[in-house]
Amino acid sequence: MQYHFAYRPYCRRFRQPLHTSHGLWSDRQGILLQLTDSEGRVGKGEIAPIEWFGSESFDQAFRFCQQLPEQITSDTISSISDSLPACQFGFESAWESIGEDDSAKLTYPLTYSSLLPAGEVALSVWKPLWSQGSRTFKWKIGVAPLAEELQIFAQLKQTLPPAAQLRLDANAGLTWQEACTWLETADLHGIEFLEQPLPTNQFDQMLELSDRFQTPIALDESVATLQQMQQCHQQGWRGIFVVKAAIAGSPHRLREFCQTYQPDIVWSSVFETAIARHFIETRLMAALPPARAAGFGISHWFLDEVQQYH
Numbered sequence: 001m002q003y004h005f006a007y008r009p010y011c012r013r014f015r016q017p018l019h020t021s022h023g024l025w026s027d028r029q030g031i032l033l034q035l036t037d038s039e040g041r042v043g044k045g046e047i048a049p050i051e052w053f054g055s056e057s058f059d060q061a062f063r064f065c066q067q068l069p070e071q072i073t074s075d076t077i078s079s080i081s082d083s084l085p086a087c088q089f090g091f092e093s094a095w096e097s098i099g100e101d102d103s104a105k106l107t108y109p110l111t112y113s114s115l116l117p118a119g120e121v122a123l124s125v126w127k128p129l130w131s132q133g134s135r136t137f138k139w140k141i142g143v144a145p146l147a148e149e150l151q152i153f154a155q156l157k158q159t160l161p162p163a164a165q166l167r168l169d170a171n172a173g174l175t176w177q178e179a180c181t182w183l184e185t186a187d188l189h190g191i192e193f194l195e196q197p198l199p200t201n202q203f204d205q206m207l208e209l210s211d212r213f214q215t216p217i218a219l220d221e222s223v224a225t226l227q228q229m230q231q232c233h234q235q236g237w238r239g240i241f242v243v244k245a246a247i248a249g250s251p252h253r254l255r256e257f258c259q260t261y262q263p264d265i266v267w268s269s270v271f272e273t274a275i276a277r278h279f280i281e282t283r284l285m286a287a288l289p290p291a292r293a294a295g296f297g298i299s300h301w302f303l304d305e306v307q308q309y310h
C-alpha cells in the first residue's frame with residue numbers, strides 16, 4: 001500500500017524558557033505529518049524530538065522528512081532507523097491512525113501532574129493550577145544550591161494542601177550525597193517519587209538508592225528510548241519508568257514491552273501538540289493498565305495553544 005506523505009514544521013514559544021539542569025529551552029520545534037491512503041483516508045502524526053534528551057535533533061528529523069518521496073509505503077515506516085526514535089514514533093503513529101475517527105475518546109479518566117517551575121516561583125504557580133483541578137505537582141530540583149532548594153521545598157510543602165501529591169525531578173543533576181539528603185527529606189514528607197537523581201551512567205547507584213530509601217525512584221533520562229527501557233529492565237530495574245512516548249521509538253514495540261512486563265509507568269510529555277498526545281492517550285495509555293498521574297499538565301507553559309508555522 002502506498003501513502004501520500006506531507007509534512008510541515010512548527011515552532012511554539014514557551015511563555016518563559018524552561019529551566020532545566022541541561023540549560024534553558026525556549027522554543028519547541030517539531031514536525032506535523034500526514035499520510036493519505038489510496039482511498040483518501042488520512043492519518044496524522046507528529047515528530048517532537050528533544051535532542052538534549054537523547055533523541056535525534058529537529059534538523060535530523062527535518063532532513064529525514066525532506067529526503068523522503070511524496071509516496072511512501074509501510075516498509076518505509078518500519079525501516080526507520082533506531083537512531084531516529086522521534087521519527088519512528090511520528091510515522092508509525094500517523095500510519096496507525098489512518099482512517100481513525102478524530103473524536104475517539106478515552107474510556108477512563110486520566111489524571112495529570114502539573115509541572116512547576118524550578119525555584120521560588122513554584123510557591124505561587126501551583127495555586128491557579130490547583131483551582132483548575134490539578135492535584136499532582138512536579139517540582140524541578142538540582143538547579144539552585146541544595147540548601148536553598150531544601151528551604152523552598154519546606155515552604156512549598158507547607159503551603160500545598162495536604163491532598164496535593166508532590167514529585168521531585170532532579171534531571172540527573174544531583175551528587176550521591178545530595179540524592180541521599182533529598183531522599184531522607186522525601187521519606188519524611190511522603191513524596192510520591194524522586195525522578196532521575198543521578199546521571200545516566202550511575203545506574204547501579206540508583207538501584208542502590210531505591211533499596212535504601214522508601215521514596216520510589218523514577219528513571220527518566222536513563223530510559224529516553226525503548227531500547228534503554230529494555231536494558232534497564234534486564235539489569236533489574238523494578239522502580240518507576242518515566243515514558244516519553246513521543247521520543248521512545250516505535251509505539252507498537254513500546255506497547256508490547258509494557259504489556260509483557262507491566263512496568264510501573266509515568267507517561268510524560270515532551271511538550272508535543274495535541275496530535276501526538278491524542279495518539280499517546282488513546283492508543284498507548286488506553287491499551288495498558290491505568291498508570292500514575294501523567295506528566296501532561298503543561299499547556300500553561302506555552303504562549304498559546306495555536307501552533308505557529310514557519
Ligand SMILES: [Mg+2]
Pocket residue numbers: 169171195196220221242
Ligand atoms: Mg524528568
